[in-house]
Amino acid sequence: MSDISAPRPREWILEPETEYRFELDPGTTFAIKISSCSRAAAEIFGAELVEGKTYLFTSECKAALYTWQGCVIEMSTASTEYVSEETPMSAYANVHIALEQMRVRALSKARGSPLPEPEKPDPKLSEPPRVLILGPENAGKTSVAKILANYAVRAGQGWTPMLVNVDPSEGGWAIPGALSATPVKGALPTYSPASPLGTASTTAPLVLSAHGHVPLVYWYGHADTKRNPLLMDRLIRNLGENVNDRFDLDPEGKAAGVIVDTPASFASNSSPPEHRQKLIKACVDAFRINVILVVGHEKLNVEMQRAYGSHISVVKIPKSGGVVELDHSYRERIQKYQLHTYMYGCAVQPPPGVTGATLGGEALADLVLSPSSGVIGFGDMSIYRIGTETMAPSSALPVGAARVMSEMQPVPVNPAMPGSALLNSVLANERYDEEVLGSYSYDTNINMREKKMTIFIAEPELLWQARLRLQGSFEYQDL
């Protein structure tokens, strides 16, 4: 922040153990620089900020900069901002320390080294931490997941905890509708809700991106877990199998453990109890969960204690007063930003006078992408939907009635039929031999006369190569 013709940045002094919370309006960009700090730098959801570097935030980002030791920050103008002295960071740090002890013991055990013996040895304590984070809407679950993953990475032990996102409304490293997992090797930055877990190979080209993750992604296709709980269940279990297979080959990664971020519907009374209990059970089984963290919800904590307390540590942790209540229209805008970012990357104009700033640690020019497009004949690909559009869940059928079509059945979608709802539809593309993993496109034009449609896709090689495409319920039109 050094241009003399630009407005002077403001400077605030943050006392130790306080946090500066900020929210951005649509279309605004915000910059922060740590101008001086004591021993430990400031952090955003556990990711350290380096003194003297300028960080940008965009796309209606809402976040908090926390400091353990105190610091001075320079910043441009945010739409909403305040400093809070009341934060749950000490409680979160204590959780991190307990998980760290489990990691150290698990690694010693895997290497056959002697374990540091506690007074009462508990075999559960030498298991790697496999953590499920549950809580209602706007509890701060994703922020807690990021803090715990970032603290593990920062511990200096070379941990690469597996972070799993089974919240299909959020998008993780891909787009909304996806479930994903990746070993976290570097800090997960917060700069835009369009990339809530930082950059991935899909949001920036790996050759350019310094911190890109390479996630494993499955396509569920809807924002709401109630839409097809059976498919959710299957995908969670598939993701778990893949994670466990990887752990079999990587004992050090296994010792670092798993952190699973879940959607609010797992905790919400608006979901039928049997659905959410089944999906929680799917996570517990798939990721062999041994710690459940319940963020600020007494009733859910008691429910989890009763269901799992005998063999899993269930811990209630406080909700941060800084978590912002995100309404439906904000969530819809974020889903649009995510789809746009997936296709076009993130083009950001820094505030006046701000130079040399980075977005989540990446140079601004490296984050701009350009999708390919092509016209494809209806006969050159097959499009499916899983289950039907209007299907009630099996539990809602009359007693004794059997469903004619399974919620898991692929239903062919004929682009030539009116009502296929393919125009502007987001499609997942086959990647490896009928496996649909983390590649997405959308169609912008359907020519019924010539039986062709125009598809925009991030990975050009899959434009014609992918013979199979899956439709969900997301639509996208250029912003």
Ligand SMILES: Nc1ncnc2c1ncn2[C@@H]1O[C@H](COP(=O)(O)OP(=O)(O)OP(=O)(O)O)[C@@H](O)[C@H]1O
């Ligand atoms: N301490 C804080 N100060 C300011 N903003 C925060 C703080 N903690 C979280 N937020 C913001 O509040 C919003 C909601 O937080 P988060 O996504 O972690 O909650 P969640 O429980 O995962 O949400 P969901 O309802 O989607 O499951 C996010 O924009 C996040 O960046």
